[in-house]
Amino acid sequence: MIAEQGTKKISPFDEMENPRVIEAERITRDDLLALAHGEAIAIVVRDYCPQDLCARATQQLLQDSLYGEYANVPGVHKWGLNTYEGLSSKEREQHYFSEAVAAVQSLRDAWAPYLSPIDRLRLELQEGWPGGANMEHLEGNPLFVGQARVFTEGKGAIPHQDFLSWELEDLRREDRSDGKAELLTQMTANLYLQTADEGGELELWSRGYEHAEYDVLRASADSYGLNRDLIPEPAVALKPTAGMLILSHASRIHAVRPSKGRDRAAVSFFIGVRGTEQPLTYWS
Template structure:
């Protein structure tokens, strides 16, 4: 069961057989901490994904920016910001098209990203579509192998690109992960009931923040099991603890609730 420091009775993590529009709405509103779907993917689908992974071009982040090794496939928009906080469009679209081509060549079946987006769309009652920039669909659906942990950080597309980025206006941002390989121990995701404040910059560390930032804050911690899916609001500070031994691999993307009530996706 999730480990919870009980202060706000609404800030909890729930296990559910399937996601609903209520889960998405409460996560978007910032009350629920996380919704987990055990066995979202069955063992056969996870095994098939692991076989296909060898056909995807993966690389580590620049250690100067990301001090803990994280293996990745697929471009994430926040990696393509220039010094003025704008998208380096030429470099991004080049890498996005290359990633799409590599994904098609890999021939992953079943496709964990397509399955995940279809189920989210069913829960919401309308299909999840790709976010667009100038009418052009962005890449959605990255692969991340995090074994050495991830720093305390938050994700907020509105702060990453304060001048706006998508054709759609995003009201709330959610993060989706589904694991196709998990360690026997460790690797928990912790989510704090705490969002960024300007004074937090004194605790900045590489892409993340020092533990003082979230000291004494209410939190939930969830250790992934094979095939589990996790949906949470990444505007809250969150982190991944290191794990020994077996690989911790997830497919992931962001989901945005727009001003018109649509769900859009990006990485």
């Protein structure tokens, strides 16, 4: 899981020396490299998308047939597809792949005739990263990109890490690698569509745990996340506002504080890093 990039290592399991937050107007090469190398804990772009266009897109997504509840997390809703549910059996997988590209196009349509901020971000990753960027594929099929997640009043996410390699291990996908290099670290992009007046902060920690250690620290044996009493305090808590983009580390610990007064909605995708000369890949 640890690789040398020149003299710089890419690993989410090392403590960051300086967990700084970069404020920027767009996503650039230097900031992306700093994030991937653990020299920054987040990149924040305050007005990535005009608020009125975000509000219009939100209305469209909430009325769409792909909008619904997570099977296992009451009070958290989603629009779009995700790998955990979509790839959990062979039958579901066929359905997932048959819908993935059409769902990407529906997300684009929610911003039409303007450029979707998710497409803008995909292009900025492609232009900025030394090895370019592309959709993540499994056996030649592109994965869906751009799931929206809605935390209703009082809902949040406990401290957790997201790592596709762990997920595919859990789903027992032996054919996962497709001959590609190993995933070194996973970042996450969240474009906030609507935010609560109170709460809803994104908490970020400066390190991640390896899989075996993570299992020991789980809130319960079948919980997706960690027991907060067993881990240190977060390094930062960022308060999202509508139209804001935050790139942060998915395979380091992160959590969402419960929202008060209003649902909190974001479109989100993961960004896999296999090395600076390898393309970044994205999926939800």
